[in-house]
Amino acid sequence: xxxxxxxxxxxxxxxxxxxxxxxxxxxxxxxxxxxxxxxxxxxxxxxxxxxxxxxxxxxxxxxxxxxxxxxxxxxxxxxxxxxxxxxxxxxxxxxxxxxxxxxxxxxxxxxxxxxxxxxxxxxxxxxxxxxxxxxxxxxxxxxxxxxxxxxxxxxxxxxxxxxxxxxxxxxxxxxxxxxxxxxxxxxxxxxxxxxxxxxxxxxxxxxxx
Numbered sequence: 001x002x003x004x005x006x007x008x009x010x011x012x013x014x015x016x017x018x019x020x021x022x023x024x025x026x027x028x029x030x031x032x033x034x035x036x037x038x039x040x041x042x043x044x045x046x047x048x049x050x051x052x053x054x055x056x057x058x059x060x061x062x063x064x065x066x067x068x069x070x071x072x073x074x075x076x077x078x079x080x081x082x083x084x085x086x087x088x089x090x091x092x093x094x095x096x097x098x099x100x101x102x103x104x105x106x107x108x109x110x111x112x113x114x115x116x117x118x119x120x121x122x123x124x125x126x127x128x129x130x131x132x133x134x135x136x137x138x139x140x141x142x143x144x145x146x147x148x149x150x151x152x153x154x155x156x157x158x159x160x161x162x163x164x165x166x167x168x169x170x171x172x173x174x175x176x177x178x179x180x181x182x183x184x185x186x187x188x189x190x191x192x193x194x195x196x197x198x199x200x201x202x203x204x205x206x207x208x209x
Contacts, residue, residue, distance in 0.1 A: 002116045005069065005190065006108040006198050009116055012065035012080055014053055019077050020065065021048040023101040028203070033134030034099045036162030056097055057084040062120075063097070066113055068104075071197025078104045078198075083117045091127035091176075103200040108193045114147055115186040118174065127176045134161075135168040144172045148182040 002009040012020070025048065030041040035055060042048040056063045061084015068076050079100035086093050095117050100109055121129050131147070133140035135154050145151065149172035158169040174182055 002064075002120060003069070004112045004116050005195060006112045006193065007066045007078070007116075008069055009064040009066055009081075009113065012056070012063045013058075014049075016065055016077065017049040017052040018045055020052065020080060021045045023076075023078050024048075024080075024099050026102055026203070028102050029099050032137040032140055033161070033167065034097075036160075037134065037167075038163070040162030056080075057082050060084050061086070061094075061097075064113075064117070066100070066109060068109075068198050071199060073198070073200060078109060081113050081117060083121060085130070086126075091125065092130065093121045093126045093128070094130045094132075095121075096130075096132060101200075102203045104198055105201075107198045107201075108190055109198060110143060111147070111186050111189045115183065115190065118179065118182065118186075122176055122179045129174050131172045131174070132169050135170045137170075141170050141172075144170075147174070148178065148185050149174050150178070 001011070025043070027038065027041050029035070031038050035041070035051065040051070042051050061082045063082045063084075064080060065077050066079050066081065068074055068078055079098070081095060081098040083093060083095055095114065098113075118129060131144045131149050133144060135141070152171045152173055155169045155171060157166045159167050161167050
């Protein structure tokens with residue numbers, strides 16, 4: 001477990017998938033490309049659990065669930081992200097498979113999750129952390145760029161979406177020597193929330209990560 005001020009990251013396993021369905025069972029979560037894109041949306045718990053059992057990097061990464069710390073919704077699971085694709089020879093890792101309940105978009109959740117996972121990666125000696133998004137997903141690309149990650153380019157025809165179309169993937173990265181500046185930026189963003197526990201907002205208010 002990694003404890004932050006607004007969230008804590010706990011290992012996620014298949015037994016948590018019914019609860020995760022409650023956080024992510026919105027077409028808006030899949031609309032940007034997560035889970036294969038809009039056609040991958042699962043509207044029942046059973047379908048979501050079956051999807052999740054095959055989707056997450058259970059065997060090749062640290063799959064985390066994010067739970068709120070403090071406030072009315074203390075302990076509530078609000079989404080997931082993974083630190084994985086470890087390559088010790090090249091000192092590469094990847095943060096991905098990220099999705100949040102739309103009620104916590106534009107809150108402290110995403111920046112603190114990134115702060116905690118990037119810290120975990122760089123503290124363990126990795127030199128480059130990759131982040132990526134469907135090239136169509138302007139919201140996620142903007143969120144990654146806002147972290148201070150460098151845009152590396154687009155991998156064309158990278159993988160198929162749930163509807164069978166081919167996805168182009170926008171790739172970003174953060175290097176170890178860039179981490180102090182990125183960390184300072186994330187800490188400043190989090191300080192602006194004033195330490196107040198994350199509160200759910202109306203879904204219509206969700207403006208991005």
